[in-house]
Amino acid sequence: MAGSLLIELDRVEKTYVQAGVDTRVLRGVSLAVGRGEFVALQGPSGSGKSTLLHILGLLERPTAGRYLLSGEDVSGFADDRLSELRNRHFGFVFQSFYLIPYASALENVLLPGLYGPESRRSLEHRAQELLARVGLADRASFKPSQLSGGQQQRVAIARALINQPAVIFADEPTGQLDSATSAEIMQLLADICTQGASIVMVTHDEETAAFAQRRIRILDGRILDNGGPGPAEG
Numbered sequence: 390m391a392g393s394l395l396i397e398l399d400r401v402e403k404t405y406v407q408a409g410v411d412t413r414v415l416r417g418v419s420l421a422v423g424r425g426e427f428v429a430l431q432g433p434s435g436s437g438k439s440t441l442l443h444i445l446g447l448l449e450r451p452t453a454g455r456y457l458l459s460g461e462d463v464s465g466f467a468d469d470r471l472s473e474l475r476n477r478h479f480g481f482v483f484q485s486f487y488l489i490p491y492a493s494a495l496e497n498v499l500l501p502g503l504y505g506p507e508s509r510r511s512l513e514h515r516a517q518e519l520l521a522r523v524g525l526a527d528r529a530s531f532k533p534s535q536l537s538g539g540q541q542q543r544v545a546i547a548r549a550l551i552n553q554p555a556v557i558f559a560d561e562p563t564g565q566l567d568s569a570t571s572a573e574i575m576q577l578l579a580d581i582c583t584q585g586a587s588i589v590m591v592t593h594d595e596e597t598a599a600f601a602q603r604r605i606r607i608l609d610g611r612i613l614d615n616g617g618p619g620p621a622e623g
């Protein structure tokens with residue numbers, strides 16, 4: 390399946406209506422993301438990057454246009470089916486880690502698994518393995534406030550992996566981290582990509598974007614440069 394088409398947007402539009410005024414945020418975006426690709430979305434503030442990421446991640450619906458997941462048009466699916474697809478196939482990492490403050494690192498990691506069929510015990514086991522994978526084997530019982538920013542983002546990445554997603558969406562994942570810690574987090578994402586997941590990441594930062602194989606540039610809700618033909622070779 391490596392290199393095959395995973396997500397395809399066809400002439401997607403997104404318009405927000407706020408205080409009676411229409412804002413066209415995405416204007417005819419067509420875009421494909423292949424399996425195993427590491428894609429960076431770049432563009433100025435307000436250009437529509439986060440909106441596009443939310444649409445790609447099935448967190449928001451397009452106003453018009455089609456969304457194909459492995460070739461199937463899911464645009465008309467009801468909300469509960471979309472959240473099921475999202476939970477099964479996607480993981481999310483955000484700039485401000487969004488960990489649950491009163492839960493331990495281990496509990497934060499296993500939480501998205503609780504909606505699936507897996508037993509708590511088996512989830513705990515895998516959450517512990519994932520914490521080891523992100524270098525936090527000895528921090529499982531720590532609360533977010535007892536962890537550094539880089540460690541909190543590692544917990545968030547482990548959480549994004551709990552359901553073995555096909556795609557990880559990351560919005561400015563290193564936006565709150567210093568440059569050395571950012572490089573560590575990016576290396577971790579690059580390793581995860583090598584092991585088969587696709588990664589779609591929004592970033593302002595050129596050094597961060599350099600970890601991606603493909604860069605998509607957005608301006609005023611349009612794709613300026615889609616960074617290549619689609620699925621990466623190899």
Ligand SMILES: Nc1ncnc2c1ncn2[C@@H]1O[C@H](COP(=O)(O)OP(=O)(O)OP(=O)(O)O)[C@@H](O)[C@H]1O
Pocket residue numbers: 405406407412414432433434435436437438439440441
């Ligand atoms: N829920 C919303 N309601 C109304 N307008 C919105 C909403 N979400 C985003 N917008 C508008 O859409 C435009 C694009 O926002 P978006 O968050 O996608 O930009 P961005 O490229 O991610 O910017 P940044 O780099 O600053 O994060 C902005 O003008 C914003 O005001």
Ligand SMILES: [Mg+2]
Pocket residue numbers: 438439440591
């Ligand atoms: Mg944004």
